[in-house]
Amino acid sequence: MTIPDAARSLIGRRLDEVPTPALLLDLDALEYNIALLSELTKRAGLGHRPHAKGHKSIEIARRQLKAGALGICCQKISEAEVFVAAGIGNILITNELVDPIKIEKACALARDAQIMLVADDPRMLSEIDKAASKAGAQMNVLIEIDLGQNRCGVSSIEEAVALAKRAADLKHIKFGGVQAYQGKLQHVSGWVQREAIVKKTTALLSDYLAALEGEGLSCEIVTGGGTGTLEADCELKTYTDVQPGSYVVMDAQYKAIGGRTSGPFALFRHALTLLSQVISVRKDWFVLDAGLKAMSSDAGQPEVIGRNDVSYSFAGDEHGILRSDSGAALQLGERIAIIPGHCDTTINLYDYYLVHQGDRVVDIWPIDARGRIA
Ligand SMILES: Cc1ncc(COP(=O)(O)O)c(C=O)c1O
Numbered sequence: 001m002t003i004p005d006a007a008r009s010l011i012g013r014r015l016d017e018v019p020t021p022a023l024l025l026d027l028d029a030l031e032y033n034i035a036l037l038s039e040l041t042k043r044a045g046l047g048h049r050p051h052a053k054g055h056k057s058i059e060i061a062r063r064q065l066k067a068g069a070l071g072i073c074c075q076k077i078s079e080a081e082v083f084v085a086a087g088i089g090n091i092l093i094t095n096e097l098v099d100p101i102k103i104e105k106a107c108a109l110a111r112d113a114q115i116m117l118v119a120d121d122p123r124m125l126s127e128i129d130k131a132a133s134k135a136g137a138q139m140n141v142l143i144e145i146d147l148g149q150n151r152c153g154v155s156s157i158e159e160a161v162a163l164a165k166r167a168a169d170l171k172h173i174k175f176g177g178v179q180a181y182q183g184k185l186q187h188v189s190g191w192v193q194r195e196a197i198v199k200k201t202t203a204l205l206s207d208y209l210a211a212l213e214g215e216g217l218s219c220e221i222v223t224g225g226g227t228g229t230l231e232a233d234c235e236l237k238t239y240t241d242v243q244p245g246s247y248v249v250m251d252a253q254y255k256a257i258g259g260r261t262s263g264p265f266a267l268f269r270h271a272l273t274l275l276s277q278v279i280s281v282r283k284d285w286f287v288l289d290a291g292l293k294a295m296s297s298d299a300g301q302p303e304v305i306g307r308n309d310v311s312y313s314f315a316g317d318e319h320g321i322l323r324s325d326s327g328a329a330l331q332l333g334e335r336i337a338i339i340p341g342h343c344d345t346t347i348n349l350y351d352y353y354l355v356h357q358g359d360r361v362v363d364i365w366p367i368d369a370r371g372r373i374a
Pocket residue numbers: 051054073094181183186224225226227228243244245246247
């Protein structure tokens with residue numbers, strides 16, 4: 001993706017000079033988060049395979065790999081294509097591929113990178129085997145297990161064993177193990193509640209692994225886990241590698257789940273900020289230039305940074321409203337920095353990050369896989 005010259009010219013400028021709304025990325029916070037995940041997983045003896053569906057950036061993926069990631073995860077084949085073209089050599093596609101054209105594309109990518117797929121249906125395995133045979137490849141496949149998410153994945157031990165056997169029997173498939181991602185657990189509020197439910201579902205995962213092992217289907221890879229369950233996953237050590245995504249930039253939704261001690265979840269730093277501006281000062285509220293097109297509204301309450309005397313609400317495509325119960329005074333033209341409610345869906349609205357250190361723009365990174373949803 002080419003960055004427009006007007007955006008490039010912002011490098012070196014102060015943040016109060018950039019046009020708003022703008023998506024900011026704090027380089028020091030990002031580096032801190034990348035290093036911390038690497039350190040925590042290394043200490044626990046686990047690998048990490050960060051999910052790139054949120055940040056969608058080649059530059060960030062490269063930094064994650066440099067810090068020791070085994071590879072990255074992508075959700076969609078079109079997303080994976082962007083990263084493989086950039087030389088990223090190890091990608092797990094964490095979503096089921098059914099369309100034979102997509103499966104063929106995955107087999108084609110396997111010529112240039114190590115590609116791993118997931119499956120929860122014998123028909124998928126047959127399609128993968130067929131396409132791999134045509135491409136002269138052998139595809140690594142993980143069986144996806146549903147531990148209560150009620151989304152994709154087999155939900156009984158019998159199904160898992162049957163599917164793994166089928167995968168192991170097919171000539172052009174290498175049975176690599178299992179994926180058991182638990183999305184619902186990530187945002188369970190309160191550490192005690194979160195840890196208890198992670199322990200319960202991990203015990204269930206162990207039952208699956210024991211049954212597979214008992215049938216001679218040993219799982220080289222047991223992957224799953226996200227930002228919210230990371231600390232518990234590192235203690236339980238049932239996964240061989242974890243795949244957090246949001247940790248790298250964080251968002252207000254994650255902040256609100258609560259940390260191990262009282263207070264917000266603050267294991268990782270907030271690297272992502274939406275910079276906006278007050279464009280109208282009314283008697284009872286202030287209007288910002290950032291609405292639904294600047295920030296997603298699907299999850300999490302956006303949080304105004306450094307100002308707990310105002311709260312944000314969406315007021316249409318291009319507008320947001322700040323209200324105050326305590327008579328806060330904001331000036332026309334004032335810059336307002338916001339932590340978006342949900343990072344993934346907000347990032348997908350932008351072409352690039354304005355990367356900053358302190359109050360200076362130091363670089364511009366394209367959001368390379370933006371809009372790659374197929
Ligand atoms: C399969 C899979 N793995 C990992 C993640 C990353 O989770 P998080 O962003 O909560 O760390 C997701 C997010 O939805 C996911 O779907």
